[in-house]
Amino acid sequence: DSGVTQTPKHLITATGQRVTLRCSPRSGDLSVYWYQQSLDQGLQFLIQYYNGEERAKGNILERFSAQQFPDLHSELNLSSLELGDSALYFCASSALHGGTSVGETQYFGPGTRLLVL
Amino acid sequence: QQQVKQSPQSLIVQKGGISIINCAYENTAFDYFPWYQQFPGKGPALLIAIRPDVSEKKEGRFTISFNKSAKQFSLHIMDSQPGDSATYFCARVHGNNRLAFGKGNQVVVIP
Numbered sequence: 001d002s003g004v005t006q007t008p009k010h011l012i013t014a015t016g017q018r019v020t021l022r023c024s025p026r027s028g029d030l031s032v033y034w035y036q037q038s039l040d041q042g043l044q045f046l047i048q049y050y051n052g053e054e055r056a057k058g059n060i061l062e063r064f065s066a067q068q069f070p071d072l073h074s075e076l077n078l079s080s081l082e083l084g085d086s087a088l089y090f091c092a093s094s095a096l097h098g099g100t101s102v103g104e105t106q107y108f109g110p111g112t113r114l115l116v117l
Numbered sequence: 118q119q120q121v122k123q124s125p126q127s128l129i130v131q132k133g134g135i136s137i138i139n140c141a142y143e144n145t146a147f148d149y150f151p152w153y154q155q156f157p158g159k160g161p162a163l164l165i166a167i168r169p170d171v172s173e174k175k176e177g178r179f180t181i182s183f184n185k186s187a188k189q190f191s192l193h194i195m196d197s198q199p200g201d202s203a204t205y206f207c208a209r210v211h212g213n214n215r216l217a218f219g220k221g222n223q224v225v226v227i228p
Contacts, residue, residue, distance in 0.1 A: 045217065
């Protein structure tokens with residue numbers, strides 16, 4: 001168990017809908033990262049937050065957004081969903097200095113499997 | 118975005134054998150090269166990592182070797198066990214500690 005929790009575990013929804021994925025980082029970790037895993041694209045970095053502030057953006061669509069709250073949990077919002085958004089979404093966290101340090105271990109949650117029908 | 122390229126895509130190894138996965142990268146200006154292990158239905162977990170100023174790192178049955186001139190690093194799993202059957206991802210670290218993963222290699226260890 002990595003100490004990172006994600007809810008829900010599974011999500012089935014329809015095209016055009018909006019969903020929210022939730023992540024609680026390991027106790028004390030200030031950095032949260034979101035990744036998407038699909039068969040064709042592999043594991044791709046979406047976005048990073050550090051202590052409530054956005055730090056880095058990757059291949060995140062404009063229909064997607066995220067935030068990190070004062071209690072450090074994070075939410076990833078996916079809107080106007082398309083079939084191609086079906087994927088596993090992982091949240092990871094790293095320790096206190098994750099905003100500036102390179103090489104800190106990222107601890108991944110169990111993921112949320114999203115199916116868009 | 119620069120990629121890391123893994124080979125082979127999948128690997129079947131006899132129990133007790135050596136699994137070798139290679140990863141090529143394009144740019145040397147990175148500080149950290151981790152390997153992640155992922156079991157079905159689970160999130161990736163850090164297995165072992167190396168910095169480019171080190172040519173080899175060993176942790177138990179897992180060894181990373183780094184070849185800077187060839188821009189390649191490899192994961193060796195010695196005495197492979199059925200419990201090692203998983204997907205292995207090499208990665209490189211961008212600024213802000215974000216990871217760029219390779220496509221992954223599925224390793225199947227048969228008894």
